[in-house]
Amino acid sequence: MTAPTMKETINSPDQTGAHGAPSTPDSLESAILGTYKRAPIELVRGSGVHLYDAEGKSYLDFGSGIAVNSLGYDDPGLKAALHAASEGLIHTSNLYHTAPGERLAAALVARSFASKVFFCNSGAEANEGAFKFARRWARTLGEAKHEIIALRGSFHGGSPSAPSRRASRSSNAISRSSMPRSARIRSLR
Amino acid sequence: MIDHGFLRELRAVTKERNIALIFDEIQCGLGRTGTLFAYEQVGVEPDMITLAKPLAGGLPMGAVLMTEPIAAAMQYGDHGTTFGGGPFVASVALHVLDRLSDPALLEHVRATGTWLGHELNEIAHRTSRIRQVRGTGFIWGIDVMGTAAHVVSEAMAHGLLVLTAGEYTVRILPPLVATKEELARGLHILEEVL
Incomplete structure (x- = not known):
């Protein structure tokens, strides 16, 4: 369900307006790469x-x-959960079992259609993973499927194999990634 | 808004042809449309959904939920990530998932979201500065006359933070805990700005 067209606000026109001096360094002074036009x-x-x-x-x-x-x-419940989590392990890698991830996966499975969960660190990484799982599944069926088809005007993250951001600017554009043919993406007509 | 009938047909076609159907619920999932997952309202089940944004309450976390046949295609070593699902972030996400699954919160999003859509349409009618209002629950797009960036900037100057979605659409994604009164105050600012 994609409602409304949800392209991230990147490279959008100037949002600063004329409302007082910036309280943060402008892009000329910031050491952060200028991929976002930040409000002042x-x-x-x-x-x-x-x-x-x-x-x-x-x-x-x-x-x-x-x-x-x-x-x-500043939600009290979330803060309590953060404090409690800080008393436990922060990170171990996925080479070992840890209980919180097992419990979270079980809870997501219990509340959805799914039977397994893969965890990662962002939406872009989740979509990357889903594309890979879909292609791997197709291969097990002996089918040479590899294309990812997305809705016109949709946005599915900033990673190289996601339907491209430029394509999503126009609702009529073909959404095709810059990846090689074997991993190309096209839009649904 | 995507047509539910279209999604049902899409499910039928993809099932028939062994094509994996993936719903990206990164933004619309986890309660934002008034059900824990948006697909629940459509009456079809995909092969995978992707989640992220609110999952760990502001800590970075994403997830892919999949059916057994998809999972069975993956072997040890096929895919990986160093940090994914670590104990700290997963502990926090367990709390967030419980909160966002709360039937009372979801009912609040559904009921208040219906009201929100009604109010946005009223603003469109009164100001004649809106071409179209789209959305459900606490996720709305407002196609404005002029640029969305201009509305974002003016709203900020008046104490309201809103987003864009493309050049001409103002995007509204309030916290799901926002009350009708808080939303009404924001809508008042938005109307003044328009």
Whole structure:
């Protein structure tokens, strides 16, 4: 379900406007690669659905850090979970069993159609994985399927094999990746 | 908004031809449409869904959920990731998943989302500055006259953070815990800006 067309806000036109001097370094001073046109505010804290900048101005947040902060900011339950998690292991690698991942996978399986879960670190990586699993599955069926077909105007992450960001700019564009033919992507007509 | 009938036909065709059907629920999944997964509202089950964004409450985490036949095609060593599903992030995600599965929260998203759509359409009617309103639950796209970036910038100046989705669509994705009163305040700012 893709509703509405959800291309990430990257390389969007200037969002700074003429509303006061930036409180953060501009792109000429920042050591961060300029892949995002950042708004000229520095956010320092949040509470519920509100964010606050370095100058104390409050903002109602209708973006949730791009659909991430579903529980809002400074949520007591989430903070307690973070504190509790910090008392346990942080990382072991996937060479060993750890209980939290097993429990999370079981919970996701119990609440969905699925029977197995692969964990990773981002949406782009999840889609990359899904493309690979689909191709591997097709191979076990003895079929030479390899193409990934996406909806026109859709966005599925910034990785090289995802339907391209440029293609998603126009609703009529063919969504084709820059990958070799064996991994190409086309849009659904 | 994608047509449910189209998705049902797509499922039938992909099943018949052994094509894996993947639903990207990275943004629309985990409660944002008012059910834990968006596919629940369509009446079809895909072969895989992908999840990420809210899964670990702001910590980076993604997941692929798959059927048994897909899983059976993968062998040891076929795929990997050093950090994926580590104990710290998974512990936090367990808490988030419980919260986002809460029937009361999902009912809030459904009911308040219906109201939100109604209000956005009212704003469209009153301002004549909106071409189309699309969405469900707490995920909405508003096709505006002029550029979306201009609306984002003006809204920010007036204390409201909204997103774009392409050049002419303002995107609204409030925290799922936002109350009707909080949403109404944001909508008031949005209307003023428009």
